[in-house]
Amino acid sequence: xxxxxxxxxxWFETPPGRYLLxxxxxxxxxxxxxxxxxxxxxxxxxxxxxxxxxxMPHRWLALSEPDASSRAAALVTDFAALPFQAxxxxxxxxxxxxxxxxxxxxxxxEVERVLVPEGRVVICGLxxxxxxxxxQRRSLLYRRLGMGESYLxxxxxxxxxxxxxxxxxxxxxxxxxxxxGIYRPAARSDAWLERSRWLDRAGERWWPIFGAAYFLVAVKxxxxxxxxxxxxxxxxxxxxxxxxxxxxxxxxxxRTHKEGNGS
Numbered sequence: 259x260x261x262x263x264x265x266x267x268x269w270f271e272t273p274p275g276r277y278l279l280x281x282x283x284x285x286x287x288x289x290x291x292x293x294x295x296x297x298x299x300x301x302x303x304x305x306x307x308x309x310x311x312x313x314m315p316h317r318w319l320a321l322s323e324p325d326a327s328s329r330a331a332a333l334v335t336d337f338a339a340l341p342f343q344a345x346x347x348x349x350x351x352x353x354x355x356x357x358x359x360x361x362x363x364x365x366x367x368e369v370e371r372v373l374v375p376e377g378r379v380v381i382c383g384l385x386x387x388x389x390x391x392x393x394q395r396r397s398l399l400y401r402r403l404g405m406g407e408s409y410l411x412x413x414x415x416x417x418x419x420x421x422x423x424x425x426x427x428x429x430x431x432x433x434x435x436x437x438x439g440i441y442r443p444a445a446r447s448d449a450w451l452e453r454s455r456w457l458d459r460a461g462e463r464w465w466p467i468f469g470a471a472y473f474l475v476a477v478k479x480x481x482x483x484x485x486x487x488x489x490x491x492x493x494x495x496x497x498x499x500x501x502x503x504x505x506x507x508x509x510x511x512x513r514t515h516k517e518g519n520g521s
Contacts, residue, residue: 266354267325269410270305273448274390278471279305281439282353282382285473287311289380289435295348299372301337301355301365304329308351308380338364342372351380356417363425370429375480379431382473385438386416390470393444419472431476438462438469 286308318332356362394410441461442454
């Protein structure tokens with residue numbers, strides 16, 4: 259069989275794709291339900307309705323190119339140059355967006371620009387350090403030899419979990435939560451995936467970092483700075499100055515004058 263390239267949309271219709279899609283949809287539903295604000299944006303991958311449980315009044319789906327086969331998108335744009343003002347969005351979700359981007363770091367920097375302080379970014383990606391990632395590397399080798407097809411959808415590159423956390427930290431994000439999922443082996447049939455269902459629970463307990471997918475929620479932190487005037491020195495001096503306290507002369511207080519003897 260000659261080498262074949264499978265798109266993400268087509269891959270989501272395969273048994274492992276449906277398995278991954280169900281897990282990711284559940285994670286997004288839980289993560290965005292209680293994120294409040296006014297404007298939320300999903301970048302790419304319309305197969306995942308990442309904002310369906312969110313209650314913001316303005317929610318949009320943006321695609322990098324027109325796609326008549328998917329649900330309607332509000333805009334088509336370059337993800338590395340979003341048509342939004344700085345500090346204007348409260349939530350941005352990235353379901354495999356960075357993996358499919360030709361310049362993922364620039365895309366993430368653009369997300370940081372448009373998010374308001376304390377805004378959130380939700381990221382889902384495939385873990386190269388997993389059974390699925392190992393299967394993908396092997397299938398890519400076969401493809402170079404003109405044999406077989408890719409197991410995972412074609413992507414620019416799979417970005418590891420810890421590498422993603424480093425990128426977020428460099429851009430001023432604070433990771434609020436992170437988790438792994440998808441521990442069943444890299445099978446292509448529903449039957450094999452169903453037989454290995456017990457591995458989901460075992461994997462979460464015994465080898466959590468080797469899940470085939472990871473999920474991250476990060477918050478944009480803006481460190482504040484307060485300008486001080488020259489008055490702060492005088493204010494500090496006033497605050498530390500001693501204050502005389504009036505007290506009454508008691509039995510144990512020495513007298514400072516002699517009492518008269520009546521003469």
